[in-house]
Amino acid sequence: QVQLVESGGGLVKPGGSLRLSCAASGFTFSDYYMSWIRQAPGKGLEWVSYISSSSSYTNYADSVKGRFTISRDNAKNSLYLQMNSLRAEDTAVYYCARDAGELLGSYYFDYWGQGTLVTVSS
Amino acid sequence: EIVLTQSPGTLSLSPGERATLSCRASQSVSSSYLAWYQQKPGQAPRLLIYGASSRATGIPDRFSGSGSGTDFTLTISRLEPEDFAVYYCQQYGSSRGLTFGGGTKVEIK
Numbered sequence: 650q651v652q653l654v655e656s657g658g659g660l661v662k663p664g665g666s667l668r669l670s671c672a673a674s675g676f677t678f679s680d681y682y683m684s685w686i687r688q689a690p691g692k693g694l695e696w697v698s699y700i701s702s703s704s705s706y707t708n709y710a711d712s713v714k715g716r717f718t719i720s721r722d723n724a725k726n727s728l729y730l731q732m733n734s735l736r737a738e739d740t741a742v743y744y745c746a747r748d749a750g751e752l753l754g755s756y757y758f759d760y761w762g763q764g765t766l767v768t769v770s771s
Numbered sequence: 772e773i774v775l776t777q778s779p780g781t782l783s784l785s786p787g788e789r790a791t792l793s794c795r796a797s798q799s800v801s802s803s804y805l806a807w808y809q810q811k812p813g814q815a816p817r818l819l820i821y822g823a824s825s826r827a828t829g830i831p832d833r834f835s836g837s838g839s840g841t842d843f844t845l846t847i848s849r850l851e852p853e854d855f856a857v858y859y860c861q862q863y864g865s866s867r868g869l870t871f872g873g874g875t876k877v878e879i880k
Contacts, residue, residue, distance in 0.1 A: 684869075694808075694816065694859055696869040710868070711772075744815055756863035757806040759827065761815035 651675040651760045653745050658765030665735050665769070671728040671745030671762055679703075679723035682748035684758060685730045687741035697743070698730065702752060713739075735769045742766050773798055773862050775872035783880040790847040792875045794860035799840045801864035807836055807845045811856045819858075820845065847877075855879050
């Protein structure tokens, strides 16, 4: 069965950095686009970034552009999010999610991890 | 960026009643690239509907989606106890920016 397990969250000071990981299993990871989506405490969902199956294409929300970098290692079935220059407003649960389309991006999400909490506070 | 506005913010209904949730887009969503998700407290979202009206795998037929252009609707024909949750719409018509609505909470009356 498809499993996505995020890790790497925690407490970080404003201006600091953090790297999130997402370990994927139960499907051919290299065939799927992947995304990061976040949810601030008590708030709605916000798409953060996506990456194509071969890493050829990436895209970011304006709110994180220039500060966050998405990447993947298909040999390790892993997705990453490098977060720099963190701000209080980046505090959220970060989910990794699988794109529903195989090989081509569909840009909606059929499997989600359970999320990892990032707290940015001094 | 396409802004999605969901209404109402909260819907108070009893089990067995019909729920109608609205999602309005600030501009036309191309090819009805609209999805709906359900989220329960402490859980990740679950895909319900994609392409505005296609049910995802394993989703009961009491859930249905409709609409096109800028106006979309999620209908739950008869609410079951497990359906009380928050529902989000998401547009994916523009790959440059994927956006979610603010959510509608369906609560027990």
